[in-house]
Amino acid sequence: MIAIYPGSFDPITLGHLDIIERGVLLFEKVIVTVMYNPSKKPLFPVEKRVEQIKECTQHLSKVEVDSYTGLTVDYAKLHNAQVLLRGLRVLSDFEKELQMAHTNKTLAKEVQTVFLATSKEYSFLSSSTVKEIARFGGSISHLVPENVAQDLRDHHSRNMTKVIHSS
Template sequence: MIAIYPGSFDPVTLGHLDIIERGVILFEKVIVAVLCNPNKQPLFTAEKRVEQIRHCTQHLAKVEVDSFTGLTVDYAKLHKARVLLRGLRVLSDFEKELQMAHTNKTLSKEVETVFLATNKEYSFLSSSTVKEIAQFGGAISHLVPENVARDIRIHYS
């Protein structure tokens, strides 16, 4: 079974990688799908985020990285995926993600959402937090892969 792990991944964090690494244990293939959201101003282009994630996941044979626009369920159908993989950090994530899962179900009855609880060491971690710390010169190498930390340092220098 193929799972889609959608998100903006701006930037990809160690929490995201935790979900990806655990996802490949559960599914035949995990497609990490970088969402190009026209309503957001990302730190990195979609192409750069795809490149960063490919670098971080090159040791995982069952991972594919791609980008997309539009509805996630349409992307899932296009790739014959039956599962959307989502990570949960805190209770407020669950409320938002459950609402999205229900909405996606109204759009496609064939696509299920599977939630993985993030390991507790990453429960506080978000891409927004990483960007805010980096913007003020704080250490981020314990929060993101080294290649991503380097790109963020370059961006804010």
């Protein structure tokens, strides 16, 4: 069985990586797909997010990384995937994800949604939280893979340099 793990992954966190690593134990292949979300303003371009995910999942032979603009169920059909893999942290995630699972079912009856509860050490973690901590120079090395932590430090030091030079 092939699973699609869709998300914006801006940036990928250790919580996302936990879901991916557990997903490969359940499925013959997990395709991590960076999806375009028009309601979000990403920090990193899609190509950079794909590169980040590839680097931190290179130890997982059953993982592919891709990107897509469109409906997730259409992407699943294109790749003969039977499952959409989703992580759940808190109750509000469940409500939103259950609604999306039901919507996806109306669009593609053959595609199932499987929820994995996030490991408790990552239950508080979100990409938004990571970006805010990084923006203010806080330590994020325990929240994201090292390659992503470095990209965030680089991004914020470039932006800080721009602010200093424009003053």
